Amino acid sequence: MTDRSTKSAKVAASLRRRHAAERRFRLYGMGAVAFALACLGLLFFTVVSKGYTAFQQTYVKLPIYFDAGDIDPKNSGDPKVWAKANYQGMAKKSLRGLFPDVKKRRDKRALYKLASSGAAYELRAIVRENPDLVGTTTDVWVTADDDVDMFIKGYIRGDVAENERRISNKEMAWIEALVADGRLEKRFNTTFFSAGDSREPELAGVWGAAAGSFFTLLVTLALAFPIGVAAAIYLEEFAPKNKLTQVIEININNLAAVPSIVFGLLGLAVFLNFIGMPRSAPLVGGVVLALMTLPTIIIAGRAAIKSVPPSIREAALGLGASRSQVVFHHVLPLAMPGVLTGTIIGMAQALGETAPLLMIGMVAFIVDIPGGFTDPATVLPVQIYLWADSPERAFVERTSAAIMVLLGFLIMMNLTAVWLRKKFERRW
């Protein structure tokens, strides 16, 4: 009896301590989760708060006189002649017309800079689409210069000394006059979603990089998915369990941990220098990224195949199905959600990768939007890196906006993975 009561007293005494330990542990866990969430929140907050302004761009409305004598002096009607006309001059003339009292050469140069250097190409496109405009004066919205844009968005402050900002007092007065006139306003930035890279922030867009990412990932998927799934099936269902397969297994796991730049060096040595594939092409980028993604897909694929219960295989075999019939009719369809999840996560990883692409020339300034697998191209994360390195102030917000686009794609891919798992998952 005494023995028992001392024991229960001991338990009672330690009980508080044990409960406290448990509460502490829970608190630690909650703290860890809260910390992770706070970091994620901070990341999203900084990116979004810096980048959301890039989805709007300042445009300026100029009354342009599409002078027939300028555009087509010989009345030839030839689009080639039209394309060569001095559209920059028309924009300049229009700005001079808006501010007729600007006389000095230096001031005029500053005045012309209110409109982007890309305005000429915008006017050219307008004339190409509406030939009827030739000979008339029309109000046209053209892109404003990045400095004007930064000023309107408040990134260049007017209250600092004049020599310390990129917008002079005169330019500020012009901008204010234009705003008062309703000739200067922020609109949705379509250029950002439809253009390729540019040195002028106001003309730069992510579409070229997005197309490059698309072609690259298509190649990656076309190579990594079938090869990865085939390897997973073979290793899991057919391969004998011996030393050799063990070595292969260990090496696949090792390969998953190899730094991605190593794959880039491999790509440079083998695909560019030895086979002679073109530099900067999505084809090479896709192959290199496929090598990088393969281990992820194989490991996820094997885990998914392993989780299919043996009873299914045995039942199929018992009904007279061959080994490959068992695999392709029963095991693989049941393992598919897991395989697809692994593939999508691997692809998401590949989408965010820049290091291996550095070696094969995909970290480059490319304006033209790639139209195929061998056109020079860059990818979204590379575009972010290039913009982050540019001196122009307006690239800061565009960098954050490009990050938002990339994150959007990543979230979409991960949601697809979750959805696939939910939809096709089976529990036994």
Add this chain to the structure above:
Amino acid sequence: MHKRTLMLATLAAFTFGDHAIARDQIRIVGSSTVYPFATTVAEQFGKSTGFKTPVVESTGSGGGLKLFCSGVGVEHPDITNASRRIKKSEVEKCHKNGVTSVTEIKVGYDGIVMANSKASAVMTITRKQIFLALAKDVPGPDGKLIANPNKTWRDVDANLPNVKIEVLGPPPTSGTRDAFAELALEGGCKKFPAIKAMKKKNKKSYKAVCHSIREDGAYVEAGENDVLIVRKLEANPNAFGVFGYSFLDQNSDKVQGSLIEGKKPTFENIAEGAYPVSRPLYFYVKNAHVGFVPGIKEYLAEFTADKAWGEEGYLTDKGLIPMPEAERNKFKTDAAAFNNLSM
């Protein structure tokens, strides 16, 4: 699925096989300092002519010349940018690989600035003081070289502020770092007669003394990203940063350039050559590719036009300091005739 992969692979093999024969697009590699100018010209060229926009890679001056000199053929670049002149050893390497005819074109000048946050006072400094503050070894009181003992700017010179020496700058792989060592450190190093005498006797050790930057934490390698340096200067008003003039120009509301030898790093001072830490920028053209890769001639014409690299050209908006007119005309003639480079 397997069949399709195989087909795709074969198809791919054919496409790039074709691609290797002809290239309809100029390929440019090289210096990250020339990159903003080369890309601006490339973009204008692509928009205003019927040619495809050239692809420009930023590989660094050394890396660019290595790629450039690796041979003749469409798999090698046509043009390389450099923030220093081509070296003799590189010319020899070019020759060995069959690249025998190269046109050299000077683009203009770039100033390297030492800047700090606007929250602190502007610093006035000489190259000798920069050397004393940042070199690995400096002459001690007895004239012998000792490991740099200077901890604060005041240690370097009594007129400088009593602030810890902390300079953020590019890593050794950068052309900006090379140029900073050559122009600022060596410029100050030469002021010591004992070290100057060394130049004649032992050029190698002279260079080692004058170009070595201290590694005890006073000089912080901040990566190639100059935007990052500007941001760090904002956060730390006591630190200085070393970067190209164009970043100072774009961020003049946040940082200010130190006066070196009494000269402010301004557009005018650098263009006149009064500001001592400025360097020429170049690009090199592989003459064997002219005519095979379409547009090279026209690209050079665009680059060497006054509307691009002239005193009021669009490259000056990007921070390029143009050459005087006579020099521009010389390189313009070189570009039009594809004159082979002479060292």
